[in-house]
Amino acid sequence: MNEITIECHNLTKTFGGLRAVDDVSVTFEAGKVTALIGPNGAGKTTLFHLISGALRPDNGRIFYRGRRIDGLPPWRVAQMGIGRLFQDVRVFGKLSALDNVRVAFRKQIGENPLWSVIRRPLVNREEQTLTQEARRWLTFVGLIELENALAEDLSYGQQKLLAIARLLAAGADVFLLDEPTAGVNPEMVRSLLALIRRLAEEGKTVVVIEHNMNVVMEIADWCFFMDEGQIVAFGLPDEVLGDRTVKAAYLGI
Amino acid sequence: MNYLWHILVMINIYIILALSLNLVAGYTGLLSLCHAAFYGIGAYATTLLMMKAGWGFFPSLFIAILLTAALSLIIAVPSLRFKGDYFVLATLGFQIIIFVILYNWVSLTRGPYGIPGIPIPKVCGIEMSTVFRYFLFSGVIASICGLLLWMLKASPFGRVLKAIREDEIAAAALGKNVPLLKMAAFTIAAAFAAVPGALFAGYMRYIDPTSFTLMESVFVISILIIGGAGSFIGPIVGAAFMVILPEALRFLHIPDAIAANMRQIIYGLLLIILMRYRPQGLFGEYGFE
Numbered sequence: 224m225n226e227i228t229i230e231c232h233n234l235t236k237t238f239g240g241l242r243a244v245d246d247v248s249v250t251f252e253a254g255k256v257t258a259l260i261g262p263n264g265a266g267k268t269t270l271f272h273l274i275s276g277a278l279r280p281d282n283g284r285i286f287y288r289g290r291r292i293d294g295l296p297p298w299r300v301a302q303m304g305i306g307r308l309f310q311d312v313r314v315f316g317k318l319s320a321l322d323n324v325r326v327a328f329r330k331q332i333g334e335n336p337l338w339s340v341i342r343r344p345l346v347n348r349e350e351q352t353l354t355q356e357a358r359r360w361l362t363f364v365g366l367i368e369l370e371n372a373l374a375e376d377l378s379y380g381q382q383k384l385l386a387i388a389r390l391l392a393a394g395a396d397v398f399l400l401d402e403p404t405a406g407v408n409p410e411m412v413r414s415l416l417a418l419i420r421r422l423a424e425e426g427k428t429v430v431v432i433e434h435n436m437n438v439v440m441e442i443a444d445w446c447f448f449m450d451e452g453q454i455v456a457f458g459l460p461d462e463v464l465g466d467r468t469v470k471a472a473y474l475g476i
Numbered sequence: 477m478n479y480l481w482h483i484l485v486m487i488n489i490y491i492i493l494a495l496s497l498n499l500v501a502g503y504t505g506l507l508s509l510c511h512a513a514f515y516g517i518g519a520y521a522t523t524l525l526m527m528k529a530g531w532g533f534f535p536s537l538f539i540a541i542l543l544t545a546a547l548s549l550i551i552a553v554p555s556l557r558f559k560g561d562y563f564v565l566a567t568l569g570f571q572i573i574i575f576v577i578l579y580n581w582v583s584l585t586r587g588p589y590g591i592p593g594i595p596i597p598k599v600c601g602i603e604m605s606t607v608f609r610y611f612l613f614s615g616v617i618a619s620i621c622g623l624l625l626w627m628l629k630a631s632p633f634g635r636v637l638k639a640i641r642e643d644e645i646a647a648a649a650l651g652k653n654v655p656l657l658k659m660a661a662f663t664i665a666a667a668f669a670a671v672p673g674a675l676f677a678g679y680m681r682y683i684d685p686t687s688f689t690l691m692e693s694v695f696v697i698s699i700l701i702i703g704g705a706g707s708f709i710g711p712i713v714g715a716a717f718m719v720i721l722p723e724a725l726r727f728l729h730i731p732d733a734i735a736a737n738m739r740q741i742i743y744g745l746l747l748i749i750l751m752r753y754r755p756q757g758l759f760g761e762y763g764f765e
Contacts, residue, residue, distance in 0.1 A: 275649065302651035313646035315639045317706075317761060326632070326639045327650050333632030334652075336660055340627045350632070393650050 225252035228397060228428045229274060229305075234283035234293075236269055243269040244280070245452035251397070256419060256429045258443035258460065260436075262473050265449040267432045268310065271399045275307045276300035287397070302329070306395025310402050310432075312382045316375035320366055320385055323374050324357040325350075327392040360388040365414060380407040387418065397428040404438050416442050436464060436474070448473070481611040485679055487719045488614040489672040494699040494711035495625045496668035501697070502705030502760070503634055504661040505641030509693050510551065510567040511669055513574035516688025517544045518670025519677040520578060520585055523594050533597035537674045541667050548666030552659045571690050578685040590684025597678040604678070614675050621671055626708055628664065637661055638706070698743065702750060704760020713759055718743075 229251040236244040244266045251257050259267050272278040274285055276297040285293040292300050301307070315323050331353070332338045333346035361367045364384040369377060374385060383403060390398060403419065404412045419442055423429050433439050439446060439460050446463040448456040450473070456466045463469055497511045521540035525531045531539075555566035578585050585591070596603045597613065604613045628634060639647045640654055648654045677683050695718070703714015722739050730738050750757060 277645070296648070296655075297645070298648040298651055298653050301649050302653075307649045309646070309649070313643050313649075315642040315646065317642055318635070318638060322635060323639075326635050326647075326652075329651055331632045331636075334636050334657075336628055336633045336664055339631035339633045340624060343627065346631060353632075389650065 225254045227251070228253045228288055229430075230286040231270070231274065232284045232286075234270070234273055234280045234285065236266075236273060236278060236280055242452045244273065247283075247449075247452070247454055249447060249454060249457075251428050251430050252445075253396075253428045254423055254426050255444040256423045256431060256442050258439045258446045259430060259432045259449060260434070260439060260446060260463075260473070261449035261455075264451075266452040267449055268401055269452075270449070271307065271401055271430075271432065274300075275305060275399060301393070301395075304394070304396035306390040306393055306398050308383070308386050308390060308398065308400040308403055310405070312379070312386050314374035314377070314382045314385050314389075316373065318374055319371050320361060320374055320377065321354070321357055321370040323385055324360050324388050324392045325353050327389040328353050328356065329394055357392060360391050361385075363391065364388045364418065380411045383407060383415070384411070387415075395427070398422055398430070400429065400431045402432055402434065404433065404435055412438070440464070478607045481607040483719060483723060484611045485607065485614050485675075487716050488611070488618040489675050489679075490696070490699060490715035490719055491618050491712050492621045492672040492675075493669060493696045494703065494715045495622060495708075496665045497696050498700060498705055498708075498711045499625060499628065499637070499668075500661045500665040502700055502707070502711070503629060503637040503641065504658060506556075506658060506662065507564045507697070508567045508662065508665070509564055509690065509697075510571035510574065511665070511696050512688045512690065512692035513571045514544050514548060514666040514669035515673045515676075515692065516574060516578055516685065517547060518673025519683050519688065520591075520673075521670070522674035523591050523677045523683055524584070526595050527591070527593075533595075533674070533678060537671065540674055541670045544670035544673075545663050545667040548663045549659070551666075552662045556655060556658050556662070568690070571693055575685055575689055578688065585685070588684060588686075590682055592682045594677050594681040594683065596681065610679055614679070617671065617675060621668055622712075625668065629708060633660075641706075698747060700757070700760075701747060701755075702757055704757030706756070706761035707759050710757055710759040710761075714757065717758075 227250045231247060231249050234244050234247045247270060261267055269278065273280050276295050276299065280293050284291060287303055287305060292303065318326065332342065332349055339346055358367060358370065361370055364387055366381060366384055366388065369381065374382060377385060403415055407415060416438065419429060443460045446458060446460045447454050448463050448469050456463050456469050493511065493515060500506050500508050518540050521543050522536045525536035525539055526533065551570045555563055558566050579587050596605050599613065604610045636652055636657060640657060644654050699714040699718050700711055702717060704710025725739055
């Protein structure tokens with residue numbers, strides 16, 4: 224049994240009359256890729272918002288490695304180790320690819336305005352180390368040649384890889400990936416999937432929202448099916464995808 | 477020649493104002509309309525300490541900077557709760573509040589009568605009594621401020637501010653304490669804005685609230701728009717340009733009656749043209765949306 228890192232208990236989130244997340248209880252384990260599937264509007268992204276702190280649950284609690292995290296601001300949750308890949312990527316457009324990764328490192332002395340002036344030599348040395356590290360991550364995702372390109376000039380797929388490099392640099396322990404393969408060409412999808420598997424192999428907790436069932440079959444160790452705010456089915460991917468309710472509600476079979 | 481030194485003194489003052497506003501508006505993306513308020517607080521605090529407490533220029537300036545920073549924190553906490561346009565409106569509100577206080581707290585500031593007879597700043601006992609000396613004096617101070625602001629901008633601090641400008645949600649998702657960083661940028665910018673206030677007071681030797689109005693805040697923003705926000709050279713070029721422009725127009729022999737109005741028209745036209753064709757300004761990286 225792998226270690227449970229994220230625990231959600233009885234989460235509910237309502238918008239007006241709509242129950243986006245309805246009494247959801249799930250756990251996610253380290254070293255595994257867990258897929259979160261379901262029709263549009265099922266509440267999958269809302270669940271990510273709740274875990275990452277972007278939204279506060281109306282009811283329920285969320286724990287990360289035993290610590291309660293619901294109600295904390297997003298930056299606090301992220302600092303604790305929960306990283307997020309957004310559906311709309313969200314790279315820092317006018318920063319270079321290299322800067323996008325460099326800004327992601329945590330606990331930078333140079334981000335303190337006082338030290339950036341008074342302890343300049345130390346900050347410069349830290350920068351050198353960070354730049355080397357950043358280049359390693361860019362090479363890891365295959366973007367090293369584009370290190371000086373502005374992030375906004377990269378293709379959608381490249382921006383996704385950049386966002387993943389950022390998460391790696393940030394030292395995330397939990398990766399919440401929202402449709403990582405959407406809009407990415409097939410050959411890059413293959414690199415992405417290999418990357419995602421590697422993350423799990425290195426002990427990270429990876430949760431993936433996906434609409435592409437081939438991707439789910441290929442990389443997921445476990446699967447949750449959500450519909451209308453509730454977890455309707457869960458299990459091994461082929462079990463879930465073989466389930467009759469799932470087939471009717473989602474796969475159109 | 478005095479004319480030239482005078483222009484350069486004013487350019488030095490506006491360079492510090494523009495570079496400091498650049499930190500909060502160009503780098504962090506927070507369009508603050510109360511920069512002139514901090515300029516004014518710096519001027520008044522330095523003046524009052526020099527005249528009522530009898531302090532020298534530098535000790536007065538030091539305390540003025542601390543006071544301005546403290547006041548900016550009071551303004552930052554409520555303002556930064558607002559996003560985008562509402563933040564701008566909040567700073568607008570504070571700009572007006574500060575002006576009204578300076579204008580009406582007559583027992584402290586002499587209100588609309590202003591404060592005349594401000595002592596000339598002394599450096600090591602030497603009075604900065606000529607325009608040329610004041611040009612050197614303001615030049616050294618502007619260079620020091622410029623160097624410090626450059627160090628802040630060309631650092632991981634500057635970089636994370638830019639990241640916040642580009643996408644504050646993504647920045648928060650990377651664990652950056654966005655509220656604290658915004659406050660830091662805002663307060664540091666305000667503290668630097670106090671310095672040209674002191675320089676202005678020591679140069680003009682007379683200050684009144686009309687030098688620190690909303691229009692002045694807008695003027696500094698125009699410098700950023702024209703020179704370019706988000707870069708380092710943009711605000712410097714912009715400051716020089718905006719100070720020289722009205723002086724250059726003198727030589728066009730526009731009739732006195734309409735000269736001031738023509739200047740406003742030309743500024744306005746320039747801004748409109750730049751917004752349309754080059755929103756990032758002459759040397760900018762970031763165009764305000």
